[in-house]
Amino acid sequence: MTARATRIGYQGDITLPHRDEWELYHNNFSLCSKKLRVCLAELGLPYRSHHINLIETGCYENVGRDYLAINPAGLVPVLLHCGHPIYESHEEIVYAAAHAGSRGEELMPEDPNARAEVEHWIDRASLVGKDPTKGTDQRAGHCIPGLTLPIFAAMVQHISTREILKGLLSHPNKERPLIFLTLKWMGIRGLPRLAPAMRLLRRSLRHMGQHLDALGKQLDKHGGPWITGERFTLADVSWMVILDRLVETDWDGVLWGGDARPKVAAYWRRLAGRESYLAAVLEMRCPITRQGIAAVKQAKASDQSLRDAFEGK
Ligand SMILES: N[C@@H](CCC(=O)N[C@@H](CS)C(=O)NCC(=O)O)C(=O)O
Incomplete structure (x- = not known):
């Protein structure tokens, strides 16, 4: 794992029940969940899928006891790597790429200038902080x-x-x-x-x-x-x-x-x-x-x- 990958939203001290190396808790409508599904498809990383309903797709499964054990904030997506959760979709995609060998390097270049440019455009498309309706001019x-x-x-x-x-x-x-x-x-x-x-x-x-x-x-x-x-x-x-x-x-x-x-x-x-x-x-x-x-x-x-x-x- 690169030093950069250990710094991002990876919670290595938490281990959650898991069966596969990669597991994804996600919702079919959620934009941040789509980002993860597209990323994993582009990287060719197979994963175990756990679909979590949000109220707009049926019910508040995301704030039920079982899911709060996965993410106490009740938000999707959560990516599990060997049982360790990674939160925040913009960090999860960078983490996944850092573990996907040469295909990961293609999607997230090592060269500092190219990387900074990719990071800027990832950030501009992200939802960050508690109230993502603020800062519409920034992101x-x-x-x-x-x-x-x-x-x-x-x-x-x-x-x-x-x-x-x-x-x-x-x-x-x-x-x-x-x-x-x-x-x-x-x-x-x-x-x-x-x-x-x-x-x-x-x-x-x-x-x-x-x-x-x-x-x-x-x-x-x-x-x-x-x-x-x-x-x-x-x-x-x-x-x-x-x-x-x-x-x-x-x-x-x-x-x-x-x-x-x-x-x-x-x-x-x-x-x-x-x-x-x-x-x-x-x-x-x-x-x-x-x-x-x-x-x-x-x-x-x-x-x-x-x-x-x-x-x-
Ligand atoms: N910054 C977080 C945002 C996650 C987020 O807001 N997820 C939304 C769906 S896109 C959610 O889970 N909403 C459910 C709720 O608030 O009840 C990320 O990028 O993963």
Whole structure:
């Protein structure tokens, strides 16, 4: 293990029950979980999968006793290596690459300049700290919660109010069940009446546009096809799941459709053509997410004022 790999979110003093060298606790909708699944697919590392439901995909399995023993913070994903947990998806992918031999070195270069560039783009796509809705201007990852609100509002229509209410007792962060209850009651068409949600959504959309402008310039700087040039790296893994979420939540049209940001549009087409995207993201979309995607599109298509409210027109 490299010195760098021992410094990151690896909890070597904790050993959890395990059967395989690599085990992943993850959720099919969660962006950070997708990052891990894509990364492990790109590295060719086989792993034992433990799917953990979040309220948006069914129930609060992530704050049940069994899962809190894996991660007391109740968050996914958690990567186990020989039973030792690694927390924080942006650190887990670096850890996994550090243990994946030459393929790992391709995805996370050793050369300090190349590595610093990859680290910058991983960080810009990360969700860091207790409130990732702050600092949307600093990180594209922090724009994601706000931009996910419409599909959350659609997805929770499939979850009973009783199930969401359970979170008020069990979730360490009571704000989360309250947000989901509000989204359940208001529905996607009621979102424009929630002023704080709309402020977050519009700020996130504006800042995401700026991050994508920066991404376009970066793709120009090296001439592509990937963020740091010829090589596909962990930076591209991190941005694949950001762009996927923007497609899932129907922001791709406004952000890179038509004449807007053609470099980003072409980059997205390359990402979406990778086998890892098909296997670790597309084929794992759950029915609630598929229904949510359709509901967001349908609501915006049938109500121009809703579309205008979301897009800040
Ligand atoms: N910084 C963490 C963020 C993890 C996180 O926020 N996970 C979300 C899903 S993407 C989660 O588990 N949410 C469940 C909840 O808060 O109830 C990481 O990158 O792994």
